[in-house]
Amino acid sequence: MKKHNFSAGPAILPAAVIEEAAQAVTNYENVGLSLLEMSHRSKEVATFMTEAEELVKSLLGLGDDYAVLFLTGGASSQFYMVPMNLLGENETAAYVDTGAWSAKAIKEVSNFGNVEVLASSKETTYNYIPKGYEIPRNAKYLHITSNNTIYGTQYHDYPETDALLIADMSSDIFSRPFDASKFALIYAGAQKNLGPAGTTLVIVRKDILGKIERSIPTMLDYQTHIKKNSAFNTPPVYPIYVCLLTLRWLQAQGGLKAVEAKNKKKADLLYAEIDRNPFFEGTAALEDRSWMNVPFVCKNKDHEAAFMDYCTANGISGVKGHRSVGGFRASIYNAMPYESVEFLVELMKNFKPELVA
Amino acid sequence: MKKHNFSAGPAILPAAVIEEAAQAVTNYENVGLSLLEMSHRSKEVATFMTEAEELVKSLLGLGDDYAVLFLTGGASSQFYMVPMNLLGENETAAYVDTGAWSAKAIKEVSNFGNVEVLASSKETTYNYIPKGYEIPRNAKYLHITSNNTIYGTQYHDYPETDALLIADMSSDIFSRPFDASKFALIYAGAQKNLGPAGTTLVIVRKDILGKIERSIPTMLDYQTHIKKNSAFNTPPVYPIYVCLLTLRWLQAQGGLKAVEAKNKKKADLLYAEIDRNPFFEGTAALEDRSWMNVPFVCKNKDHEAAFMDYCTANGISGVKGHRSVGGFRASIYNAMPYESVEFLVELMKNFKPELVA
Numbered sequence: 049m050k051k052h053n054f055s056a057g058p059a060i061l062p063a064a065v066i067e068e069a070a071q072a073v074t075n076y077e078n079v080g081l082s083l084l085e086m087s088h089r090s091k092e093v094a095t096f097m098t099e100a101e102e103l104v105k106s107l108l109g110l111g112d113d114y115a116v117l118f119l120t121g122g123a124s125s126q127f128y129m130v131p132m133n134l135l136g137e138n139e140t141a142a143y144v145d146t147g148a149w150s151a152k153a154i155k156e157v158s159n160f161g162n163v164e165v166l167a168s169s170k171e172t173t174y175n176y177i178p179k180g181y182e183i184p185r186n187a188k189y190l191h192i193t194s195n196n197t198i199y200g201t202q203y204h205d206y207p208e209t210d211a212l213l214i215a216d217m218s219s220d221i222f223s224r225p226f227d228a229s230k231f232a233l234i235y236a237g238a239q240k241n242l243g244p245a246g247t248t249l250v251i252v253r254k255d256i257l258g259k260i261e262r263s264i265p266t267m268l269d270y271q272t273h274i275k276k277n278s279a280f281n282t283p284p285v286y287p288i289y290v291c292l293l294t295l296r297w298l299q300a301q302g303g304l305k306a307v308e309a310k311n312k313k314k315a316d317l318l319y320a321e322i323d324r325n326p327f328f329e330g331t332a333a334l335e336d337r338s339w340m341n342v343p344f345v346c347k348n349k350d351h352e353a354a355f356m357d358y359c360t361a362n363g364i365s366g367v368k369g370h371r372s373v374g375g376f377r378a379s380i381y382n383a384m385p386y387e388s389v390e391f392l393v394e395l396m397k398n399f400k401p402e403l404v405a
Numbered sequence: 406m407k408k409h410n411f412s413a414g415p416a417i418l419p420a421a422v423i424e425e426a427a428q429a430v431t432n433y434e435n436v437g438l439s440l441l442e443m444s445h446r447s448k449e450v451a452t453f454m455t456e457a458e459e460l461v462k463s464l465l466g467l468g469d470d471y472a473v474l475f476l477t478g479g480a481s482s483q484f485y486m487v488p489m490n491l492l493g494e495n496e497t498a499a500y501v502d503t504g505a506w507s508a509k510a511i512k513e514v515s516n517f518g519n520v521e522v523l524a525s526s527k528e529t530t531y532n533y534i535p536k537g538y539e540i541p542r543n544a545k546y547l548h549i550t551s552n553n554t555i556y557g558t559q560y561h562d563y564p565e566t567d568a569l570l571i572a573d574m575s576s577d578i579f580s581r582p583f584d585a586s587k588f589a590l591i592y593a594g595a596q597k598n599l600g601p602a603g604t605t606l607v608i609v610r611k612d613i614l615g616k617i618e619r620s621i622p623t624m625l626d627y628q629t630h631i632k633k634n635s636a637f638n639t640p641p642v643y644p645i646y647v648c649l650l651t652l653r654w655l656q657a658q659g660g661l662k663a664v665e666a667k668n669k670k671k672a673d674l675l676y677a678e679i680d681r682n683p684f685f686e687g688t689a690a691l692e693d694r695s696w697m698n699v700p701f702v703c704k705n706k707d708h709e710a711a712f713m714d715y716c717t718a719n720g721i722s723g724v725k726g727h728r729s730v731g732g733f734r735a736s737i738y739n740a741m742p743y744e745s746v747e748f749l750v751e752l753m754k755n756f757k758p759e760l761v762a
Contacts, residue, residue: 051437055444058642066430066439073427080408080720082423084601084647087412087723120477120603121624124638128622152623159620239639244441246477246603246641263516265485266509267478281481282596284603284641285415290441363437366444 052388055366056197056341056379057219057240065293065383072289083289088282096292097277103295104251107304108228115274117250118288123149123218126235126248128156130214133270134233135161135188136260142166142187142211147174147196148372149216160262161188173373174199176333187211189232195220195340197240198370200331200377202338206230212256220340221249222298223382224308232256238291241340241381246287298382307382314380314389315339321393327351327401331373345375351401352376362395409745412723413554413698413736414576415596422650422740429646440646445639453649454635460652461608464661465585472631474607475645480506480575483592483605485513487571490627491590492518492545493617499523499544499568504531504553505729506573517619518545530730531556533690544568546589552577552697554597555727557688557734559695563587569613577697578606579655580739581665589613595648598697598738603644655739664739671737671746672696678750684708684758688730702732708758709733719752 053060061069076083079092086093101116110116119125130153135141139161143154145168157163164187167178174196183190189212195202197219206213212232221236228234233252239245250270257271266272272280278288301307319337322330322344331343346352352375359367359376369375380389410417418426433440436449443450458473476482487510492498496518500511502525514520521544524535531553540547546569552559554576563570569589578593585591590609596602607627614628623629629637635645658664676694679687679701688700703709709732716724716733726732737746 049437053438053442055442058442058444058639061439061442066441069439069441070427070430073423073430080406081410081722082418082426084423084426085410085412085415085418087415088602120479120641121482122477122638125478125624128624132622156622159622237639244643245445245639246644265489265513265516267482267485281479282415282594282602284477284644286601286643287603287641365438 049363052364052391053366054364054378054380054384054388054392056370056377057237058245059240059379059381060383061243061290061294062297062383065290065297068293069290072286083286086285088279088285093285094279096289097279097283100288100292100295101277103292103299104249107222107295107298108251110228110251113253113255115252115254115270117252117270117273118278118283118291119248119250119273120246120284122248123216123235123237124152126216126250127153128159129268129270130191130233130235131157131160132262132264132268133257134212134260137161137262139188140164140184140186141189141191142183143191144168144178144181144207145170146177146193146201147199149196149218150193153191153193153216173331174201175331177201177203177336183207183209183211189214191215195338197341197379198372200338200341200343201333201336202340204336220338222304222307223311223340225304238287240379243291243294244287246284247291249291294383310386311339311380311382314384314386315342317386317389317393318342318378318380321396325396327399328396331375340381341377341379343369343373343375343377345369345373348401354401355399358395358399359392364392364395367392406720409721409748410723411721411735411737411741411745411749413597413727413734414594415602416598416736416738417740418600418647418651419654419740422647422654425650426647429643440643443642445636445642450642451636453646454640457645457649457652458634460649460656461606464579464652464655465608467585467608470610470612472609472611472627474609474627474630475635475640475648476605476607476630477603477641479605480573480592480594481509483573483607484510485516486625486627487548487590487592488514488517489619489621489625490614491569491617494518494619496545497521497541497543499540499547501525501535501538501547501549501564502527503534503550503558504556506553506575507550510548510550510573530688531558532688534558534560534693540564540566540568546571548572552695554698554736556730557695557698557700558690558693559697561693576738577695579661579664580668580697582661595644597736600648600651601644603641604648606648651740667743668696668737668739671741671743672699674743674750675699675735675737675746678753682753684712684756685753688732697738698734698736700726700730700732700734702726702730705758711758712756715752715756716749719748721749721752724749
């Protein structure tokens with residue numbers, strides 16, 4: 049039975065990427081070695097690391113004023129590395145709280161400086177993106193979470209600010225075109241839209257670094273990794289390679305404009321069914337609905353176990369909703385084929401609680 | 406032509422491990438998904454993470470007073486995480502400087518407390534392991550680098566101390582039995598004896614943690630990861646899986662006693678040829694010679710380019726010595742077959758500088 053992987057992350061990768069990724073484990077480009085045992089100082093690895101950096105810049109339309117890093121430790125490590133590198137002890141950082149990941153990012157700031165939470169949708173289980181808040185003039189930076197995996201909300205317009213704009217884009221990076229040059233720093237764990245677990249993409253405007261007095265451990269200073277092209281120490285070679293394969297795939301799709309069209313088509317199809325189907329309803333505010341993570345519940349909670357069984361019996365995995373929202377969550381990242389969304393929608397159409405329960 | 410991979414790291418992995426690792430990328434244990442796209446919260450991944458932790462403890466004979474963590478950031482991140490978690494601002498840590506990695510570890514301590522370097526072999530290009538130094542009574546811990554990849558030296562007896570004993574074992578972990586219970590903390594980047602680049606093994610005696618006042622970022626506190634079995638955030642699933650495959654392979658070899666016998670046989674063969682062959686000489690002090698990394702040079706430097714060409718022409722890769730030592734370095738980690746060492750030794754025997762130059 050074909051599996052349809054709707055997992056929120058680590059998540060589906062393009063079938064072509066997986067095929068090439070397996071080949072590289074067996075014998076990397078006919079070098080006669082597995083990529084798993086090749087030195088990060090080899091010509092082959094150094095070459096593809098550079099290609100990956102260049103592809104990130106090219107897909108996002110960024111120039112050499114930005115550095116592209118492949119680090120480790122997940123977005124969770126960026127939660128403290130951002131203030132550690134950018135926020136002076138007496139300075140203030142502004143955050144918008146749109147979910148569990150925002151909240152975790154906010155929690156790490158006080159070790160380094162002051163934090164001001166401008167707005168939060170926590171009281172309504174983060175089912176919308178706050179807007180219309182004022183950004184304090186003294187804010188060193190404004191931090192947002194562009195897409196909220198658990199709650200299925202997404203910024204469709206980014207805030208305008210004179211402060212440095214910083215975003216955790218773990219769950220929607222490369223899903224559509226946007227003006228990346230408005231951002232001073234973007235970070236993203238790879239395991240949703242970019243690759244397997246094990247590397248974290250950081251895109252940083254170089255001129256914002258080196259401005260504070262704090263003594264930073266070598267490995268935690270972005271400048272260390274910029275100077276050495278992400279190879280100050282041994283980088284996670286294989287996860288980065290799989291990201292490169294995905295970046296090449298994104299480019300071959302026609303770049304972010306083409307990817308956006310496909311993502312919109314998938315999201316439209318699924319939301320239309322949620323809104324039409326008498327058994328289901330969406331949980332996120334209409335105008336903030338995510339194109340990446342689509343949470344929905346049964347109007348009658350007693351039907352949920354039956355629909356979950358129905359999904360499982362038909363090869364659909366990863367659709368269980370996060371415990372804080374309940375119900376279901378279909379993650380339809382870049383790599384998710386339209387056909388799999390169609391398949392899920394068919395199941396929703398055919399769902400008869402009284403028959404399958 | 407068969408390749409013989411003598412790289413210092415990322416390094417050779419057992420052929421059987423590579424085969425299973427490639428299969429998991431295509432279809433993990435017939436689940437119908439690639440392991441690269443499977444959730445770290447899936448039953449399958451959670452199960453093998455536990456198996457990996459248990460195998461580490463079992464191979465080292467450790468009990469539940471120790472925690473086994475699979476983190477990221479390399480040994481280089483442990484250089485600061487160790488003092489950050491263990492050293493109070495007014496406390497002193499003792500270090501022995503046996504090479505470039507020791508020196509980098511020492512450099513990170515002053516952000517957190519005092520550091521005392523008890524001994525160093527730097528003046529003789531780190532060609533021996535210092536002994537006979539006094540360990541100050543007030544030392545919170547003593548940090549050593551058990552094997553020095555670049556210089557080919559290795560502790561064959563560990564220091565006796567009442568201080569907490571901490572070791573960077575990146576390049577000789579699991580290469581032989583030792584009394585692991587003498588150590589309070591052991592860390593090792595995976596990419597030499599354990600797996601591919603992308604995860605770092607940390608073995609820590611739990612009672613030493615939580616004793617200092619410092620506020621530590623969540624992701625940098627060992628206790629965060631202990632509480633969540635290395636899955637507080639998304640761990641590097643695939644690199645950890647390949648480590649597990651290697652751990653299973655180590656156990657199937659007969660455990661560390663059997664691995665030691667094989668490693669000794671390989672090292673003895675290679676060192677015997679270095680000592681016998683009129684064209685070569687070793688660079689490390691005899692009593693401190695590493696069983697893992699074997700550096701040697703040509704007595705006549707003019708012969709070195711010729712021997713390097715001869716190696717390359719015969720499918721041997723990764724034997725170029727580090728620039729600080731020069732000449733050659735054959736890394737013969739656990740996964741290196743005896744036959745490949747024999748092959749290298751044959752080349753050394755057949756080497757006639759005047760013919761191949």
